[in-house]
Amino acid sequence: MMQKVAGAAGRDANSIAEELCGVIGGRIGAVYSTGDEVSGLGEYERCGSGFLATSGRVQLSPEALIHILDSGSLCDIPGDFALALARPGEVVLARDPVGTHPLYYRLDNGIFTFSSERRALDKPQPVKPGHIVRYSGGHIRDVHSCGLTAGAPLTGEARAVNAIEPLLKKAVDTLVSGSGSCGLAFSGGLDSSLLAVLSRAPLYSVSVEGAHDAAHTANAAGLLGISDRLHSMTVSLESLEKSLHYVVKLLGSANPLSVSIGLPVYLVNLFAHENGVELLLSGQGADELFGGYKRYESLSGNALAGALKRDVSNIAETNIERDYVLASACDVEPGMPYLDREVVTAALGISPDLKVREIDGKRIRKYILRKLALKYMLPELAWKDKKAVQYSSGVQAALERLARKYAGKERGYLRRYLESLL
Template sequence: MLRATGYRWSSLALWLNGDFFDVKGVDELSRLGLRGRACLCSVNLSAYQDSAIALDGEIYNLGDAHGGWRPSTLLGGGLEGVQEKSRMRGLDGSYAFVIMHDGCAVLARDPVGTRPLYVASDGRGNAFATERKALLAADFQGIRPLKPGHVAFADKHGLRELEFYNLPEELRTLRPFTGPSQEIASILLENLRCAVAKMVKGKKVGVLFSGGLDSSIIAKLSSDLGMGPRLVCAGLPTSKDVLRAKRVAEVLGLELHVRELDEGEIEKALPEIARITGRPSPLDVSIATPLYFASMEAKEAGLDRVLVGQGADEAFAGYKRYEKVLEKCGYELLGEELLKDVSQLYEKNLERDYNTYLACSVEPAYPYLDVAVLKCAFMIPVREKLKVDAVGYSRKHILRVVGKMLGLPEYVVSMPKSAIQYGSGVWKVVKRVLKNARLM
């Protein structure tokens, strides 16, 4: 299991029956004589009495003195405390974690599913990992993702799951805002500002930047908060994303790190990118490629977290196909389509992108997928997201209003969406290379 994910780390910590061990590489594991003993590896590992927490991600209100959560709150209450839905719903963050306590393990995944987490159970016992390939390497069968908003309990009796937060159902039942666009946009802007503020706190932060609307809003908010974010971009030298990023970064007065790619560099990296994502299709690889090189650029710039615009198109009607949905089905069914797309992000896009970031030792953060932002988004009438007038369609209309309120240039506010594989210029290169390699 560890060898299958070794590209993600150079050292790790092990918690064995209450004791910590530092390990510099997989080959050193044999020195510890782990055969037949349960072990746990993680980037963030904390011990508490006879228990330990492994946390992938961040819980923003952990340790908040004002009614928030502390490690002792999670562990001190034992497994019964974790089963209380109200206590789990109180967690604000982007996370997958496991608590090891008294021969049992409790696993949890945030309501959006921003961090992948897989579980499996067979005659050898229970297993879990943030990557499917780790469990496959250990020949586990029946591997399945732990669903967002669920906890799982693993002990000698097996593996059982419990839902603690059905976010899609809550989003479906929210009462819509009323009032003018400016008023609604002000509420959305404040929620986005709060999301960015907690995600950049105490971190060396960058923004995955194309110069488009979504990333420009995040960059401007980070800058207004005094974080001095560094922008990162990757693509062919004459691609739309690279040229646009340079132009907008200069207007915003922010430092931009660009990884200008050539076809040979892309071709050489494709096998590794396909292995990291576990998805060799041309579309998946072409999306992951600019993310991979931008993440490498972020790491070389000394950044440990990048803010990304994932989720904005799904929550605010950014894709062109939504126009056809509206034409055929109307606003009500378009709203259902947006909810479905947000609900499926964890299995369609987030895992692929997350594995790409982590392979470069860079942690992603998703302001548009913050629970409070999503609640706000689904209280916004769909008509404010996909606007129709005499000129035509205005996708992500309410975000464009937010952009104007932030003082972004008009050409950024009115800019049409460009998918990353096309905007970066990578698509044609990936398509040709994979076709020549007979992988398509």
């Protein structure tokens, strides 16, 4: 289960730490440092005179982690993680280069606070992926320690498929085996269908009444022969509106794209939580790594390679932190097998023309992932295009209906409506 990290350092830190615990609830730990003393609350690991907390699945010992943090080389830590080390006179925060586990901090009037929960802090700064943030003597030092690296060049279809397949299987197995109760956010698209076959987890799908997804997910599960694992729920416009108010406040944003994607993410996490799920797998990252976005179709060569690299580098800020906030609000841990560090490294080595490939005059997105999927599913499913989640789930259409009801039909009506909910 995810271990959330929170703490404070500086004067009056005891009350800050207790406040952080209260905001998040009993599952979060807190630690604070005052002068030469360090005290801990929650599930921290005591290491000498300090405390170490981790979010993620790190196989190294606390002593090894502290040694690496002191050396400043995060590339020596395998896996996906966020780390917080508090000891007399210093707090050290770190985040893996993909950024799958968020971590935030704030320095205000001599008090340094940090948390894996953005909502625990007022206007926090994120620890950037691959960075180490050190707080000592009233000063913050932010150092870039480790970046994303591409694996060996993969230019042939067979080599690329054979490289990705075992790594994706391993990523899924690692997440599933480390969780007491695991589920999968299932849309019936390529990404989640492949994870459904590899994970054997229960499937959870949520859509608005009358939306395309309800029939599509049932058909996809049938084609995969796993209909018995599918749990579906439809929500009314009234129920959606209630959840929308909460999601806008959680995100702290009226950005129509962020909200339209975030709302179905929240709903499926809530549905999974109500069914006892602790960790919910998703296909997050597959579009960026394997060329899934529609805009990639117009790009090729260096332009395509550059767009893919930028999107992977920015995924923590654009997608992961949003999904983490929404899942955490439902007491669920996000599981992102496609963003496993080894999968990312191998995928970055795949030639862009294997990700978006032209065949008979048509540009096929996620080509190499579809070739891998053919080993596990019928061509009908492996080659099928699917609309983005905000459209297929019916959420986008529902948002526009609500917006027109409350904000009229003038240009920008959706944003104005969402702003009224903040």
